[in-house]
Amino acid sequence: xxxxxxxxxxxxxxxxxxxLGVVTASLFGVFxxxxxxxxxxxxxxxxxxxxNRLMLQYLDEPTKMPDTSTLMEYGPPEHPAKFRWEYTEQxxxxxxxxxxxRETTRSSPLSPDRFRQITVRAWLAEESGGSRVPDxxxxxxxxxxxxxxxxxxxxxxxxxM
Numbered sequence: 001x002x003x004x005x006x007x008x009x010x011x012x013x014x015x016x017x018x019x020l021g022v023v024t025a026s027l028f029g030v031f032x033x034x035x036x037x038x039x040x041x042x043x044x045x046x047x048x049x050x051x052n053r054l055m056l057q058y059l060d061e062p063t064k065m066p067d068t069s070t071l072m073e074y075g076p077p078e079h080p081a082k083f084r085w086e087y088t089e090q091x092x093x094x095x096x097x098x099x100x101x102r103e104t105t106r107s108s109p110l111s112p113d114r115f116r117q118i119t120v121r122a123w124l125a126e127e128s129g130g131s132r133v134p135d136x137x138x139x140x141x142x143x144x145x146x147x148x149x150x151x152x153x154x155x156x157x158x159x160x161m
Contacts, residue, residue: 043081043124043139046074050083051122051143058087058118059147071125082125084132090117092146119144 008016050072058065065087073080092115123140124130130138 040139043128043130044141046081047083047122047124047139047141048143050074050085051120051141054085054087054122055118055120055143055145058120059145062089071127072122081128083122083128084125084130084134085120085122087118087120090119091115092117114148114150116147116149117144118147 054065054072068086071082072085073082075081091113094112094115119142121134121140121142123134123138126132134140
């Protein structure tokens with residue numbers, strides 16, 4: 001009878017090391033994926049904040065909007081991200097349901113064509129890892145708001161009018 005040897009063979013050690021390498025590589029891959037996703041979400045959130053600030057600036061005083069070629073910075077002062085942006089203003093036409101049956105003796109002196117749709121789009125600029133134009137690979141946020149120019153948003157907007 002042969003005595004039993006304690007220990008592992010060279011083949012068992014190589015297989016264990018290969019398995020450990022596969023598990024470690026998959027963990028690093030998951031970690032990289034989660035970190036990249038968090039970075040993209042932070043960039044998306046920053047783009048939303050820039051778009052919101054520009055929308056509020058437009059609503060307060062549309063004539064004092066900065067030039068669209070100006071990059072907006074947002075983030076920590078030591079390393080802010082840069083964002084490109086654009087805005088559009090379009091008229092809104094309302095279609096009245098059963099407009100023929102409406103009573104016309106009590107109509108409003110205000111025109112229903114006064115409403116505007118304001119759209120602000122902000123995206124990560126190429127200086128911060130984005131692109132010059134918005135595309136699917138860049139964090140982009142689009143905000144749209146229906147505005148009635150006859151009724152200001154707040155007292156400051158009223159005073160600016």
